[in-house]
Amino acid sequence: MGVFLQTLFVGLRLGSVYALIALGYTMVYGIIRLINFAHGDFIMVGGYTLIFTVPLMTAAGLPAWLAVVIAIAVCALVGVGVELVAYRPVRRKGTGMTALITAVAMSLFLENLAQAIPAIGPNPIIASQLFAPGGFRVAGVTLDFVTIYTIAVSAAVMLLLYVFTQKTRMGRAMRCVSEDKSAAVLMGISVNRTVLTTFAVGSGLSAVAALMYVAQYPKVYTTMGSLLGLKAFVAAVAGGIGLIPGAMLGGLVIGLVESFTTSYISSSLTDAVVFLILIAVLLIKPAGILGKNVGEKV
Amino acid sequence: MSEAKRQPILETRGLGISFGGLKAVQDFNLKLSPGELAGLIGPNGAGKTTVFNLLTGVYAPTEGSVILGGEVLNGKKTHQFVAAGIARTFQNIRLFKQMSVIDNVKAAFAKDVKYRMGAALFRTPGYWRAEAALERRAMELLEIFRLERHARELASSLPYGAQRKLEIARALATDMKVLLLDEPAAGMNPTETAELVECISIVRERFGIAILLIEHDMSLVMKLCERITVLDYGQTIAEGSGEEIAANPRVIAAYLGDNDGEEGERLA
Amino acid sequence: MNKTVKRGYIVNGLTAVLAYAAFCVLAATLGQEGGFKLIIAPGIWQCCYLILLAASLNLVLGFMGQLSLGHCGFMAIGAYTAALMSLAFERAGVYDEKSGAAFLAVLFLCIISAGLLAAAFGVLVGIPALRLKGDYLAIITLGFGLIIVNVINNLPFAGQNGLAEGSAAASLYATGLGFGSSDRVAYLWAGVGVTALCVTLMFMFVRSKYGRAVRAIRDDEIAAAASGINTGYYKVLTFAFSAFFAGVAGALYACCNASLSTVSFSFTNGSILNSTFVVVMVVLGGMGSLTGSVVSAVVMFLLNYQIANGAWVDALPGFIQGAFTYPMLVYAVVLIVIIMFRPKGIFGAYEFSLLRTPGELARRLRGLGRGKRANKGGKEAAAQ
Numbered sequence: 021m022g023v024f025l026q027t028l029f030v031g032l033r034l035g036s037v038y039a040l041i042a043l044g045y046t047m048v049y050g051i052i053r054l055i056n057f058a059h060g061d062f063i064m065v066g067g068y069t070l071i072f073t074v075p076l077m078t079a080a081g082l083p084a085w086l087a088v089v090i091a092i093a094v095c096a097l098v099g100v101g102v103e104l105v106a107y108r109p110v111r112r113k114g115t116g117m118t119a120l121i122t123a124v125a126m127s128l129f130l131e132n133l134a135q136a137i138p139a140i141g142p143n144p145i146i147a148s149q150l151f152a153p154g155g156f157r158v159a160g161v162t163l164d165f166v167t168i169y170t171i172a173v174s175a176a177v178m179l180l181l182y183v184f185t186q187k188t189r190m191g192r193a194m195r196c197v198s199e200d201k202s203a204a205v206l207m208g209i210s211v212n213r214t215v216l217t218t219f220a221v222g223s224g225l226s227a228v229a230a231l232m233y234v235a236q237y238p239k240v241y242t243t244m245g246s247l248l249g250l251k252a253f254v255a256a257v258a259g260g261i262g263l264i265p266g267a268m269l270g271g272l273v274i275g276l277v278e279s280f281t282t283s284y285i286s287s288s289l290t291d292a293v294v295f296l297i298l299i300a301v302l303l304i305k306p307a308g309i310l311g312k313n314v315g316e317k318v
Numbered sequence: 319m320s321e322a323k324r325q326p327i328l329e330t331r332g333l334g335i336s337f338g339g340l341k342a343v344q345d346f347n348l349k350l351s352p353g354e355l356a357g358l359i360g361p362n363g364a365g366k367t368t369v370f371n372l373l374t375g376v377y378a379p380t381e382g383s384v385i386l387g388g389e390v391l392n393g394k395k396t397h398q399f400v401a402a403g404i405a406r407t408f409q410n411i412r413l414f415k416q417m418s419v420i421d422n423v424k425a426a427f428a429k430d431v432k433y434r435m436g437a438a439l440f441r442t443p444g445y446w447r448a449e450a451a452l453e454r455r456a457m458e459l460l461e462i463f464r465l466e467r468h469a470r471e472l473a474s475s476l477p478y479g480a481q482r483k484l485e486i487a488r489a490l491a492t493d494m495k496v497l498l499l500d501e502p503a504a505g506m507n508p509t510e511t512a513e514l515v516e517c518i519s520i521v522r523e524r525f526g527i528a529i530l531l532i533e534h535d536m537s538l539v540m541k542l543c544e545r546i547t548v549l550d551y552g553q554t555i556a557e558g559s560g561e562e563i564a565a566n567p568r569v570i571a572a573y574l575g576d577n578d579g580e581e582g583e584r585l586a
Numbered sequence: 587m588n589k590t591v592k593r594g595y596i597v598n599g600l601t602a603v604l605a606y607a608a609f610c611v612l613a614a615t616l617g618q619e620g621g622f623k624l625i626i627a628p629g630i631w632q633c634c635y636l637i638l639l640a641a642s643l644n645l646v647l648g649f650m651g652q653l654s655l656g657h658c659g660f661m662a663i664g665a666y667t668a669a670l671m672s673l674a675f676e677r678a679g680v681y682d683e684k685s686g687a688a689f690l691a692v693l694f695l696c697i698i699s700a701g702l703l704a705a706a707f708g709v710l711v712g713i714p715a716l717r718l719k720g721d722y723l724a725i726i727t728l729g730f731g732l733i734i735v736n737v738i739n740n741l742p743f744a745g746q747n748g749l750a751e752g753s754a755a756a757s758l759y760a761t762g763l764g765f766g767s768s769d770r771v772a773y774l775w776a777g778v779g780v781t782a783l784c785v786t787l788m789f790m791f792v793r794s795k796y797g798r799a800v801r802a803i804r805d806d807e808i809a810a811a812a813s814g815i816n817t818g819y820y821k822v823l824t825f826a827f828s829a830f831f832a833g834v835a836g837a838l839y840a841c842c843n844a845s846l847s848t849v850s851f852s853f854t855n856g857s858i859l860n861s862t863f864v865v866v867m868v869v870l871g872g873m874g875s876l877t878g879s880v881v882s883a884v885v886m887f888l889l890n891y892q893i894a895n896g897a898w899v900d901a902l903p904g905f906i907q908g909a910f911t912y913p914m915l916v917y918a919v920v921l922i923v924i925i926m927f928r929p930k931g932i933f934g935a936y937e938f939s940l941l942r943t944p945g946e947l948a949r950r951l952r953g954l955g956r957g958k959r960a961n962k963g964g965k966e967a968a969a970q
């Protein structure tokens with residue numbers, strides 16, 4: 021029972037982080053139909069920003085986690101930059117395939133650029149404590165504060181995001197653009213600005229994910245986002261890509277699968293199991309758990 | 319008419335499909351005899367292209383069946399429909415753009431090119447024989463459509479009218495018994511349309527196949543088709559010869575709204 | 587078989603014989619010398635498996651239009667199959683020295699088995715490709731690459747505890763396949779021969795009904811099905827066919843390296859041998875041109891070698907030298923630049939031909955002299 025509860029907590033915590041990252045993938049995919057492979061690396065950018073800004077915060081007498089505000093800004097800037105410099109020009113000229121290859125290239129570029137910058141790479145940097153240690157005892161198992169914060173923060177962020185897309189002008193514009201670009205243009209929506217906002221919001225979310233992740237695993241390295249991002253993408257696809265509730269559900273599912281595989285099967289097989297689940301989901305219900313199947317128009 | 323000719327080659331029985339509760343096509347019955355040229359018309363969104371998709375296995379029908387030469391094709395995949403003898407063209411041209419004109423046609427001879435992987439990899443005499451025969455047959459087809467001069471060019475470099483013709487040539491390469499043409503004259507100028515009409519007539523004579531045509535150009539449909547089926551909201555509202563259709567009040571109503579018989583005259 | 591084809595066979599056959607003779611003479615005269623033995627021969631081996639990797643991925647990426655990000659997974663299967671098989675044969679006492687007919691038979695048996703097992707996995711990956719395409723397929727293949735590495739690491743007889751008993755990087759010398767420097771020279775003919783044969787087979791594949799069907803699927807899958815092409819069959823077939831050669835590339839890798847580790851085959855890693863690098867090679871050479879893949883594999887090998895060892899690097903400003911420590915950074919930039927400014931790659935869909943290319947080149951040069959762009963030749967060839 022103790023092991024089960026512990027595994028459940030870990031799964032929910034991991035799942036919340038995956039859900040936050042998956043939201044970024046899903047928003048971008050929903051709006052420009054592109055897997056932003058570089059999204060995972062935005063987490064790395066967020067992680068390093070935290071590393072460098074946390075000392076500033078503590079020096080100013082503020083709580084360490086406030087550094088996330090700066091991290092969000094930096095990640096949003098990087099996201100917008102990637103869209104402006106690489107994705108938009110390629111999208112204009114090329115096909116879906118060239119856009120996809122560009123995304124892979126951008127991911128590679130960010131990872132290796134980070135390695136080449138002396139202040140950052142190539143060796144991992146240990147992060148300082150972001151939240152106060154400690155926790156509650158529940159049924160003989162410690163539920164630590166970091167876990168609670170992670171789950172609460174991601175739930176709050178998702179709620180905010182939901183309100184944003186449903187109630188605000190910009191949110192509605194996003195949904196319009198993802199539904200039908202040309203119709204959105206006719207309605208007077210600036211597609212380019214909407215896409216940029218989507219990138220900014222999605223990338224900002226990855227900074228929050230970075231905060232939660234680093235709070236638990238206090239180590240930052242240049243390739244940290246690559247596998248994390250991939251699994252989050254799996255979560256987005258499993259839940260139904262392009263759908264915000266799908267990303268949340270998918271994130272939790274993948275987090276739970278991962279933690280239960282680690283506890284009950286083998287820690288070295290988790291990645292394989294996660295991807296097998298993806299393959300199974302895609303074969304049984306290609307549009308994801310919450311998605312609707314839409315065939316190509318002939 | 320001989321007994322063989324009256325036997326329908328393509329038949330649908332109560333064919334229908336719904337998309338999430340919306341009945342896009344329902345109770346569609348069609349009989350097409352060899353050598354016949356029938357038209358399928360109807361206002362935009364009436365379900366004409368959906369019928370074509372049902373007839374080629376792109377969509378699986380939710381009710382009814384497609385029968386070709388006595389064989390029920392339900393549950394088969396598109397390429398099996400083609401192998402059984404139904405070929406089509408598309409409303410928005412779908413050529414293999416980055417392939418040469420002749421390769422577009424050659425690719426569609428799929429079931430006639432019998433050599434195996436080993437023969438292809440090691441270039442056996444059988445491979446060369448098959449490829450030479452293929453080249454000859456593909457060129458013959460292109461000649462019918464006067465495309466032989468462009469055989470080595472990329473399909474995407476052809477002018478619009480020629481692309482439409484290439485699509486028909488490619489469909490013919492599948493050695494079909496029934497040809498479905500989805501708005502072949504769309505976007506063509508009068509000269510190109512005239513050429514197309516000529517092509518369709520030649521194809522009919524030479525191949526003796528049944529043709530089902532979707533077209534918006536009424537004069538073209540009236541000129542070519544012996545029998546016309548009219549669809550509206552997924553239902554067959556009329557069937558008959560050109561004159562009968564033009565005089566049918568339900569057809570006129572479907573096209574023009576409920577009033578005004580005067581403009582309906584233009585249909586004829 | 588018509589006249590041009592016959593002439594093509596004669597010209598290509600003669601060229602192959604001449605090239606082989608020149609190669610033998612070179613190997614015999616330079617074979618004992620340090621430079622050839624230590625730098626050029628290993629380089630040729632490396633080129634061989636890079637060429638096979640790039641060309642085989644091009645079948646899927648360039649000709650079939652499906653992005654596969656797990657190509658090195660097939661290579662890993664091939665490498666481990668070859669290494670473990672040779673180990674088994676050695677333990678069984680089939681051969682004990684790296685020479686003689688028995689060893690040669692084992693060598694080729696290993697190479698072929700590596701290809702076949704990889705092809706079997708190619709079928710497995712091809713099956714999801716029946717229902718998925720584009721982005722989803724890219725992720726599936728990426729996942730496959732990860733799973734393969736993961737599974738190999740967990741196999742009791744390979745990976746972490748296999749081959750070298752306890753180390754992640756398994757020594758290949760023990761198995762017989764890990765050639766030392768003089769073996770690399772002695773068996774160079776085998777590596778080059780296998781590569782040439784495989785590239786020829788791939789060429790024959792794309793220039794047959796199979797290639798036509800596969801390119802038709804790339805251009806328009808729905809129209810391909812409506813033209814009677816069994817798209818599912820051809821997709822799985824092409825995945826398997828492509829995986830076969832990736833497996834062979836893995837076997838060659840196992841031959842010319844001292845150690846084998848799954849780290850070499852992961853999606854991205856510090857070294858150049860990963861699935862993304864293969865994509866870079868294919869895009870650089872031209873999606874849809876096997877000639878392009880061969881040339882760009884050699885170019886990328888030379889570039890990689892030069893970045894690591896070239897004397898000219900010292901003359902560059904410090905920050906560029908810093909970037910060169912991470913070659914993938916350079917390749918990422920190269921990839922982005924190509925995609926932006928020449929998405930077709932260097933060769934587009936052009937194929938080199940001993941019969942046609944010299945004439946076309948001459949025509950093009952004359953055309954350039956007149957200030958005209960004579961690209962008709964290229965266009966025709968592209969449409970072939």
